[in-house]
Amino acid sequence: MNRSAADRIIVALDGMAPEQALGFVAAVPELRWVKVGLELFVAGGPDVVRQLRDQGKRVFLDLKFHDIPATMAGACRSAARLGAELITVHACAGSEALRAAQDAAMDSASAAGHPAPTLLAVTVLTSWDAARFASELAIKEPVASYVPRLAALAASAGIGGCVCSPLEVMALRSVHPEPFALITPGIRPAGAALGDQQRVMTPAEAIAAGSSQLVIGRPITAAQDPGAAFAACCAELAS
Ligand code: C5P
Numbered sequence: 684m685n686r687s688a689a690d691r692i693i694v695a696l697d698g699m700a701p702e703q704a705l706g707f708v709a710a711v712p713e714l715r716w717v718k719v720g721l722e723l724f725v726a727g728g729p730d731v732v733r734q735l736r737d738q739g740k741r742v743f744l745d746l747k748f749h750d751i752p753a754t755m756a757g758a759c760r761s762a763a764r765l766g767a768e769l770i771t772v773h774a775c776a777g778s779e780a781l782r783a784a785q786d787a788a789m790d791s792a793s794a795a796g797h798p799a800p801t802l803l804a805v806t807v808l809t810s811w812d813a814a815r816f817a818s819e820l821a822i823k824e825p826v827a828s829y830v831p832r833l834a835a836l837a838a839s840a841g842i843g844g845c846v847c848s849p850l851e852v853m854a855l856r857s858v859h860p861e862p863f864a865l866i867t868p869g870i871r872p873a874g875a876a877l878g879d880q881q882r883v884m885t886p887a888e889a890i891a892a893g894s895s896q897l898v899i900g901r902p903i904t905a906a907q908d909p910g911a912a913f914a915a916c917c918a919e920l921a922s
Contacts, residue, residue: 688920689715691890692913693743693769695868695900696720701727705734711903711910713917718743718898719767732765742767743866743898745846747805749773752780756787763792763800769866771846774804774833781840801864803844804837806830809869809882831855838863849884849892856893868898872916875902886916 693716696704704723708714717740719732724746732742744767748758755776762770772784781804788800806829807816813826822829834845834855844864847855852865859865871883878901886897899916906912 688917689713689913691896691920692716692886692903692916693718693866693896693898694903694913695745695898696723696904697900699723699904701731701734704731705738707904707909708735708738708740711913713910713913714740716741716743716896718745718900720745721747729761729765732767736766743769743771745769745771747771747773748784749776750780752776752783755780756783759784759788759802760791763788763797764795766792766795766797768798768800769803769864770800771803771805772837772842774806774837774842774845778836778840781837781842785841785843801843803846803864803866804834804842805846806833806837809848831858834859844895846898848882849889849894850882852889852892852894861895864895865893866896866898867894868900870897870899870902872902872912872919885919887919887922890920 694714695718697720708717717735719742723731735742744762748755759770770788785802788802792800807826816826830851838859844866846866848869849867852867855865867889869880869883870886870889871877873885889897903909903912
């Protein structure tokens with residue numbers, strides 16, 4: 684298996700109880716990266732992150748922190764101390780909170796002897812539709828320009844990357860070259876069920892568009908043979 688392809692894929696452990704998630708990961712030893720979201724973290728707490736790391740996995744802790752600067756800093760300090768290497772924060776928390784979060788995460792990882800984590804900004808959740816976004820939040824700017832505005836705010840506050848739709852990657856990558864991370868969910872291998880994802884790309888298309896890593900959930904976790912589904916995604920990227 685191509686090493687670098689496997690490192691590009693982050694498997695989202697959604698809809699699983701902590702024991703199921705740990706069992707799933709043990710059954711697919713080729714996995715390198717896993718995403719722990721709110722659902723799994725609220726059920727399993729920091730222990731589930733520690734146990735995944737004990738299994739040798741790298742952890743994307745997707746808790747989308749959004750709070751005052753001191754609280755954002757404290758949350759990121761704890762996440763980095765746990766060994767999470769990718770950590771999400773909401774860009775709309777603002778530059779002071781983003782800077783505080785970034786500094787706290789770096790200091791804490793370094794003090795614990797962990798690799799430097801990358802904070803990832805969430806811009807506009809893709810569950811918003813443009814009309815409701817404008818009317819409910821009274822934000823006049825179109826989502827299409829609000830997303831790059833928030834990405835630029837995050838980058839200028841020292842945040843190392845963004846989570847974005849594969850359809851936003853090309854525009855963001857043209858403004859934010861590597862090593863700025865652009866991590867994309869909404870990935871479906873050719874022929875896979877869309878589920879509730881509307882705007883998708885295949886793994887190879889998303890990497891070609893400028894994604895640095897891909898978040899893939901159900902096409903792997905709900906597959907009859909998750910190991911084979913993961914290997915097929917890696918093979919697509921390697922070819
Ligand atoms: O199963 P699926 O591949 O659709 O999972 C995608 C993962 O990425 C889920 O954890 C979902 O919450 C997350 N995500 C997303 N769209 C976003 C942000 C995160 O699908 N805009």
